Amino acid sequence: MKTILFSAKDRGSADYGWLKPNYYFSFSQYYNPSKIHFGLLRVLNDDFIMGGGMFPPHPHDNMEIVTIPLSGAVEHRDNTGGHGIIKAGDIQIMSAGSGIQHSEANASKTEPLALFQIWVFPKIKNITPRYDQRTFNVEDRNNQWQIVVSPREEDNSLWINQDARFGLANVSAGKSIEYQNAFTGNGVFLVVINGSVEINGTILNKRDALGISETDSFTINASEDAELLAIEVPMGI
Numbered sequence: 001m002k003t004i005l006f007s008a009k010d011r012g013s014a015d016y017g018w019l020k021p022n023y024y025f026s027f028s029q030y031y032n033p034s035k036i037h038f039g040l041l042r043v044l045n046d047d048f049i050m051g052g053g054m055f056p057p058h059p060h061d062n063m064e065i066v067t068i069p070l071s072g073a074v075e076h077r078d079n080t081g082g083h084g085i086i087k088a089g090d091i092q093i094m095s096a097g098s099g100i101q102h103s104e105a106n107a108s109k110t111e112p113l114a115l116f117q118i119w120v121f122p123k124i125k126n127i128t129p130r131y132d133q134r135t136f137n138v139e140d141r142n143n144q145w146q147i148v149v150s151p152r153e154e155d156n157s158l159w160i161n162q163d164a165r166f167g168l169a170n171v172s173a174g175k176s177i178e179y180q181n182a183f184t185g186n187g188v189f190l191v192v193i194n195g196s197v198e199i200n201g202t203i204l205n206k207r208d209a210l211g212i213s214e215t216d217s218f219t220i221n222a223s224e225d226a227e228l229l230a231i232e233v234p235m236g237i
Contacts (some may be wrong), residue, residue: 001200001215006035006189008207011046018053022046024209038211039187039235040162043119046207049074050112054105060096064120064160066149067092067104068229070193072113078102082131091148091166092133093158095122100129116191120233123151123162132158141168143175145230152182165232171197171222179230180217187213187235195226 012023012030023030024044025037036042042063049072057079067074073087078094079101086092087107094102106113134157140146147155149166157166165182179188190199191209198221199210212218213235220228 001218002213003200003202004038004211005202006209006211008205011207018050020048022207037237038189039213039233040121040164040237041118041189041231041233042121043117044189044191044209044231045117046114047117048112048114049106051106051108051110053113055103057101057103059099059101060094061099062122062125063096064122064162064164065094065096066118066120066160066166068116068118070114070116072111072115073107074113074115075105075107076102076131076133078129078131080129080131084131084133086133089138090133090135091158093131093149093160095127095130095161097122097127097129097161116229118166118231120160120162120164120231121237127161134158136168138170141170143169143171143177145169145177145179150182155182163234165230167230167232169228169230171195171220171226171228173222173224173226176219176221177228178217178219181232183232183234184216185235186232187211188218189231189233190220191229191231193227193229196223197221197226197228198223
């Protein structure tokens, strides 16, 4: 098993007043040649957006974009007619495909919004742009993986144009949970949203992440209550 540590304290960051992002990978004005991507995972931004904050309309193409609100709610609009309010417990996916323009705003004028925005390179380029969102029962991820994004019908999740899979789990202190790859040869980017865990001798705390490859399964031991995100992606690029 090969691992690469992405510690929370070493992430890139910026302060735009209304927006305070943290970058796991090179993005915008943050550049680190050793942190460009993990396999086909290109972007993972941990964004804090003040009440009333908004990303104005902007274009994307040929990227699978997943938004996971952690607190508050985000409002999405795009030029295909897609529109939705996505709150904590919801997941949004947008296939930018051949080209799409969208805006994202804090749905509240007063309350802050925290979210992960994640970009994955697509499997097939120039597909028709698409948008989808779903509300998931948070209790269904207690001490087990709740698959929220996957191309496999049996996962009963939001569809993604890639052999990639996103899972969320809330693991109680003292418990262990195993992750088993859906696709042989994929890697997993494991993020500790909250709490503390140990994987193969490495301790991860809040917002630390571990890139895991060259194995199709691994075990996570929770030293305290932990909220986890596993992003499984092909490693070739």
